[in-house]
Amino acid sequence: MSLDGEAVERLLAGIPEAVGSLRGEWTALMEQFLWADLASSRLGALTRLRKRWLEHGEALAAMGHSRTWIPHPREQLKSVLGGAIKLRDTLAQVQRAAQTVDGGEDREAVLQTLAAYESRLTSLLQPLENRAAELLDGLHRAGLDDDS
Numbered sequence: 488m489s490l491d492g493e494a495v496e497r498l499l500a501g502i503p504e505a506v507g508s509l510r511g512e513w514t515a516l517m518e519q520f521l522w523a524d525l526a527s528s529r530l531g532a533l534t535r536l537r538k539r540w541l542e543h544g545e546a547l548a549a550m551g552h553s554r555t556w557i558p559h560p561r562e563q564l565k566s567v568l569g570g571a572i573k574l575r576d577t578l579a580q581v582q583r584a585a586q587t588v589d590g591g592e593d594r595e596a597v598l599q600t601l602a603a604y605e606s607r608l609t610s611l612l613q614p615l616e617n618r619a620a621e622l623l624d625g626l627h628r629a630g631l632d633d634d635s
Contacts, residue, residue, distance in 0.1 A: 490626045495560040498618050499553075502567070505611045506551030512604050513544050519597045526590035536584040543577035550574055561626060564619045571616050578605060 520537050527533055550570040554563045585601055588594055 490560045490564075490622060492560050494622055495563055498567070498615070498622070499555070499563060502615065503551045503553075505615070506547055509547060509604070509608060509611065510551075512607065513540075513547055516540065516597075516600060516604060517544065519593070519600060523593035523597050524591040525588050525594055525597060527587050528589055529587045532584065532587035536581065536588065539577065539581045539584045543574070543581050546570070546573045546577045561623065564623050567619045568616060568623075571612050571619075574608065574612065578608065 517537070517540055520533070520540055525533060550567075550573075554566050557563045557566055581601070582605070585598060588598070
């Protein structure tokens with residue numbers, strides 16, 4: 488049994504749409520991080536928050552890029568899983584940076600918007616990660632984990 492190339496193609500085909508659905512939310516949050524009334528008692532905290540959010544946006548954009556240039560479906564799946572890990576990691580860094588925001592009239596609204604974004608991202612990533620892992624696991628169980 489080899490890796491089902493069509494199943495991998497179907498999985499990859501849905502990623503740009505999922506990422507595209509988050510793009511507007513990411514942009515709106517960046518605008519809020521820049522222009523909302525936020526404050527922190529820690530010097531440089533808001534700059535760090537914005538920087539972490541930009542890094543998360545870069546990971547989100549990378550996740551949405553085509554993986555068709557990667558020759559093996561197994562490597563494509565590993566790339567998807569790596570991208571998902573990167574998104575989760577950068578979002579965790581944003582969450583840590585957001586904890587340093589301790590003032591400003593817009594603080595609660597911005598943090599609620601960030602929490603809603605995190606929930607949407609998780610709801611999009613979880614099925615993607617599960618399906619990619621299933622495909623890789625099936626390949627591994629079949630003993631074809633080389634470069635099939």
